Amino acid sequence: MQSARAEAAASEAKMGVEGLDLYYGEFRALKDVTLDFPKNEVTALIGPSGCGKSTLLKTLNRMNDLVDGCRVDGCVSLDGDDIYGGLPVNDLRRRVGMVFQQPNPFPMSIYDNIAFGPRTHGIKGKEELDVIVEQSLRDAAIWDEVKDRLKKSALGLSGGQQQRLCIARALAVQPEVLLLDESTSALDPISTAKIEDLVTELASKYTVIMVTHNMLQAIRVSTKTAFFLLGEMVEAGDTDALFTHPKDSRTADYVSGRFG
Amino acid sequence: MSKSARKEGLARALFTLAAAISILAVALICVFLFANGLPAMFQIGIPEFLLGTTWKPGSDMYGIFPMIVGSIYVTAGAILVGVPAGILTAIYLSRFAGSRVASVLRPGIELLAGIPSVVYGFFGLMVLVPFIRMTMPGRGLSLLAASLLLGIMILPTIITVAKNALDAVPRSYYEGALALGATHEWAVFRILVPAAFSGIMAAVVLGVGRAIGETVAVVMVAGNQPVIPNSIFDGVRTMTANIVLEMGYAADLHRGALIATGVVLFVFIMLISLLFSAIKKRGEER
Numbered sequence: 333m334q335s336a337r338a339e340a341a342a343s344e345a346k347m348g349v350e351g352l353d354l355y356y357g358e359f360r361a362l363k364d365v366t367l368d369f370p371k372n373e374v375t376a377l378i379g380p381s382g383c384g385k386s387t388l389l390k391t392l393n394r395m396n397d398l399v400d401g402c403r404v405d406g407c408v409s410l411d412g413d414d415i416y417g418g419l420p421v422n423d424l425r426r427r428v429g430m431v432f433q434q435p436n437p438f439p440m441s442i443y444d445n446i447a448f449g450p451r452t453h454g455i456k457g458k459e460e461l462d463v464i465v466e467q468s469l470r471d472a473a474i475w476d477e478v479k480d481r482l483k484k485s486a487l488g489l490s491g492g493q494q495q496r497l498c499i500a501r502a503l504a505v506q507p508e509v510l511l512l513d514e515s516t517s518a519l520d521p522i523s524t525a526k527i528e529d530l531v532t533e534l535a536s537k538y539t540v541i542m543v544t545h546n547m548l549q550a551i552r553v554s555t556k557t558a559f560f561l562l563g564e565m566v567e568a569g570d571t572d573a574l575f576t577h578p579k580d581s582r583t584a585d586y587v588s589g590r591f592g
Numbered sequence: 593m594s595k596s597a598r599k600e601g602l603a604r605a606l607f608t609l610a611a612a613i614s615i616l617a618v619a620l621i622c623v624f625l626f627a628n629g630l631p632a633m634f635q636i637g638i639p640e641f642l643l644g645t646t647w648k649p650g651s652d653m654y655g656i657f658p659m660i661v662g663s664i665y666v667t668a669g670a671i672l673v674g675v676p677a678g679i680l681t682a683i684y685l686s687r688f689a690g691s692r693v694a695s696v697l698r699p700g701i702e703l704l705a706g707i708p709s710v711v712y713g714f715f716g717l718m719v720l721v722p723f724i725r726m727t728m729p730g731r732g733l734s735l736l737a738a739s740l741l742l743g744i745m746i747l748p749t750i751i752t753v754a755k756n757a758l759d760a761v762p763r764s765y766y767e768g769a770l771a772l773g774a775t776h777e778w779a780v781f782r783i784l785v786p787a788a789f790s791g792i793m794a795a796v797v798l799g800v801g802r803a804i805g806e807t808v809a810v811v812m813v814a815g816n817q818p819v820i821p822n823s824i825f826d827g828v829r830t831m832t833a834n835i836v837l838e839m840g841y842a843a844d845l846h847r848g849a850l851i852a853t854g855v856v857l858f859v860f861i862m863l864i865s866l867l868f869s870a871i872k873k874r875g876e877e878r
Contacts (some may be wrong), residue, residue, distance in 0.1 A: 395771060426773030436764035439787050448782070449772040498768070505772055 346371040346539040347392060347428070347509055352406035354387060356399065361387045363563045368511070369556075374531060374540040376550035376571065379560035379586070385543045389511050390561070392541065393428040394421050410509070415524075426453060429502035430511040434518050435494035437486035437501075442469075442478050445486045447496060449505035464504050471537075472500035473530050492523025499530065503538075510534060512542035516549065528553050547587060551575055559583045622858075629855035641852060647818040649838065654849040658820045660856065662735075662828040663804055665821065666814065669739025670746055670803040675796055677743070678750030682795070685751070686758035687780045691801025700813030703749035713812035715743040721813055732824030733815035738828060741813055742806055746799035753798055757791020758784060797868045804860055807832035831857045 345368035354362035358401040362384045369375045377385040390396045391408055394415065408415050408501050415424050426449075446465040455461060465482070474496040478489070486497055488504060495515060502510060512531065516524040531540055531553050544550050550557050556570035559580075567574060567583045578584040633641050636654045644655020681701075685694055720740055725732030761784050769779035785792070807830075815827020816837060829837075835850050835857075842850050 393771060398767070398770070400635065422773045422775055424773075425771055430771040432768065432771075433765065434764060436762070436784055438765055438768065448769070448774075452769075452772060452774045452778055452782075501768075501772065548863045 344368060344371045346411065347541070348407075348409050349388070349391070350407040352388070352391065352404070352408060352411070354384075354396070354405075355401075355403045357401040361563050362391075362585070365565045367558055367565060367568055369421060369539060369541050371539050372535055373556060374535045374542060374554040375556040375558065376554035377541065377543045377558050377560060378545075378550050379566075381545075382562075383560040384563040385558075385560045386513055389430075389541060389543050390514055392509070392511055393425050393430050395425075395430065397421065405414060426505045427507055428509040428511060429505065429507035430513065431495070431502055433499050433514040435491055435498050437489070437494050437497050439485065439487055441483050441487070442486045442497065443482040445501050446504045449501060455503060468500040468504040469497075471503050471534070472496045473526065473533075474500060475483065486499045490523070492519050492526060495523065495527060496530065499527070499534075502529060504536075509539045509541065512540065512544075514543050514545060517545060524549075547575070559586060561586070625851065625858055626857050629852035632845055633852040635845060635854075636849060641849070642856070645820065645833070649842070649846040649849070652845065654845070656831065656834065656849075656853055656856065658818050658827050658854065659831045659834045661820050662814075663830040663857070663860070664696055665735055665828060666738045666742060666810060666830050667803045669735060669824070670742035671796065671800060673740055673743025674746040674750060674799060674803075678747050678795070678799065679754050679792060681747070682751045682758060682792075683780065683785065686755045687776075687784065701748050701751055703866035704874070705752070709745070709806060709808040710812075712740075712741060713747055713809035716809060716813035724825070728825055730823075731815065731827070733813060733827050734825050735814065735821050735828040736824040738810050738814040738830075739824070741809055742803045745806060745809060746802050749802050750795045750799045753795035754788070754792045757795065760791065761787045790871050793871050794801040794868055794875070797871060798862055801861060801864045801868070804830075804864070805832065805857070807836050811836060831860075831874060841870070 347369040348367065350360055350366050352365040353360060364425060365384075365388060367388075370400060377388060379385050386398065392406060392415075395400045396404070404416060410419070410424065410427065414417055415428075431518045438448060440448075443465055446468050446521065447461045450464050452462060455464070466479075469478060472491060478497070481488075486494065495518075499510075499515075519527070528549060531542065533554075533556050534540060542550075542554065554571045556569065557571040559572045559574065559578075559582075563581055567578060567580045569579075574583065575587050578587060632654075636644075641654055641656060642660070643657050645657045646653045646655045647658060650790065681697075685697060689697060695817045704788050716737055720737045721732040721734075723732075724730070724734060724737055728736070764784050765787055766779055769783045770776075774782070789863045810830055814829065814833060816833050817827040817828045818829045818834065831853050834853050838846070
């Protein structure tokens, strides 16, 4: 059933990269990558450290712009529009949210953390913000844990709670795509399981693209997987197929745990 | 006992001694100040001394209230001038200036910190005071001149400390804000500045400490009348100025009253220092 869904959605790509080359100075970190991210599905990017999967993720919301000497060739599109073309970068980042590897709540109250994004985009009314804050926290499955301490500092939460708060914060600006950059790697197994469940649910409303070191996580959560090695995309496709019948021998070696 | 352990013991003793010397210096200053100042204060009468508004050593009247007010006014004026400029400069240097601009500004600010007070005083006397005399009421030697000059003098302290606080804000806060679609300016003023707030407050407090203790430059431009000023164009005398102006020829109770002025100043500085460590501690807890 998963593969049927993946095929049906293949025609409906939310984001895509085509012929993407990325350089850090002289170093070519991504080599001619072409990949589609199907709408309302979870796509996992896997591969050993330094293979370029996080770099690709940061290209999708242009966080790479912050890196000195970073240069991008090729096309990255959101709903068919080139994100390196006319789309203002702040609009792009509102539509393509990101959750980082380390939870990074702002040093302010839980409420203000969630309200930060909407306020950034001009929402000032308290009632409107209240609704957004509650809805975002509910969507991130953390409302029940924090509803009585919204005015308390977000830094007092546990690591797993902080990360779900960061997901809620990203959801509060009503993004269309959610990028997760190894967002469970700093967490304990129970928190990780909670976030995996959450991601699976979020896929009904959002297009999710996640970088993960954990192959089992890719299998559990994603419908599509792309395998990267040394800046090259080796293979991409339906998650079950890629893990059970990899077409490329390098993929086979990696998913069977022979390196990486 | 092995050789290295003996060496370590020796080094330890040396460091302890070095630390003890500075503590000893503070303790001795304390003892000296209070031993010489307190008797005079009691002889004059504490309310008469602290709240008396007449300072006439010739008639044995030692009310330092005008000087306390003078110190507070001058410091407040310096804060009004120096704090906004200093904090904005720190924000600019930390988050906006390109590396070329910063490479000119940073040494400039370090130089500003290294200029001796008496040179600042000259600048105030030759430039600020004549300018105020020509464009505004009064004789130029005024609360305004002292505030402006001190405001400039505390800039390096405020800029350096506030900039360090801003630089120390984790990069992840900034990236988190940008990833939500915030502009650079929005991220800086809504996330980074609040995150560095306690460090910025510490910068202000250090600036206050510097302003209230400054002497020579203030003496040169403030006019030094021992009366409470009615406007910013009137002359003013600070506690530090009071001491330095009269210490050379004072004797007996007059001398004691000046040292007692030093006691009051010392208490002010101590309070500021306590405030500074409280702010720093709160910042670390967050």
